[in-house]
Amino acid sequence: MIAVRPERPGEQDGVFAIHAAAFETDLEARLADRLRADGDVLLSLMALDGDEPVGNLILSLMHAQAEGEPLKAAAIGPIGVRPDRQGEGIGSALMRACIEWARGEGFAAIFLLGSPDYYGRFGFSAEAAAPFASPYAGPYFQALMLDDTFVVPKSGRADYAPAFAAFED
Numbered sequence: 001m002i003a004v005r006p007e008r009p010g011e012q013d014g015v016f017a018i019h020a021a022a023f024e025t026d027l028e029a030r031l032a033d034r035l036r037a038d039g040d041v042l043l044s045l046m047a048l049d050g051d052e053p054v055g056n057l058i059l060s061l062m063h064a065q066a067e068g069e070p071l072k073a074a075a076i077g078p079i080g081v082r083p084d085r086q087g088e089g090i091g092s093a094l095m096r097a098c099i100e101w102a103r104g105e106g107f108a109a110i111f112l113l114g115s116p117d118y119y120g121r122f123g124f125s126a127e128a129a130a131p132f133a134s135p136y137a138g139p140y141f142q143a144l145m146l147d148d149t150f151v152v153p154k155s156g157r158a159d160y161a162p163a164f165a166a167f168e169d
């Protein structure tokens with residue numbers, strides 16, 4: 001039985017280990033550490049099997065605007081599940097819990113970078129992100145609008161926390 005809850009003090013090494021194992025390099029694990037050190041983490045969700053951490057998702061602060069008006073936006077990343085536990089629905093449980101939390105906190109949009117095949121199932125699309133200028137613009141840059149009354153802007157901007165600069169090239 002998988003439980004999802006916010007990261008607790010002392011779990012930083014466990015978060016690092018999950019991402020270092022899930023991804024090919026430790027770049028994402030270091031991103032999680034840097035976001036935390038910079039104070040840009042809005043939510044760090046742990047997935048646990050009993051006492052054992054098996055997955056983690058970080059939601060971080062973004063600076064976004066739509067047609068010049070500030071937009072309350074957050075970014076998912078990294079999200080990782082221990083390789084021996086992938087494909088069991090743990091990533092989906094983390095995604096759903098994060099979206100529910102952001103909706104409850106009044107966020108208007110969540111952005112992320114990743115496979116449209118995977119994130120499309122949670123309602124993310126590249127179309128929703130397309131009006132927002134970003135160094136990551138393209139098919140992997142996706143958004144989910146949480147406010148049903150949101151009108152697609154003609155222009156906008158969505159800037160990740162500084163820790164993500166390591167991924168720009």
Ligand SMILES: CC(C)(COP(=O)(O)OP(=O)(O)OC[C@H]1O[C@@H](n2cnc3c(N)ncnc32)[C@H](O)[C@@H]1OP(=O)(O)O)[C@@H](O)C(=O)NCCC(=O)NCCS
Nearest residue numbers: 022079080081086087088089090091092113114115117118
């Ligand atoms: C991506 C990840 C977080 C998903 O977590 P998970 O617990 O394995 O996912 P779930 O069990 O909820 O969902 C499994 C589904 O996701 C699909 N999936 C997993 N990784 C995927 C990827 N990188 N691209 C597309 N689909 C992917 C599986 O094919 C499976 O599809 P199905 O339901 O149609 O069979 C996890 O596989 C992971 O940590 N991968 C390595 C790190 C990574 O790539 N993180 C995301 C970066 S954008």
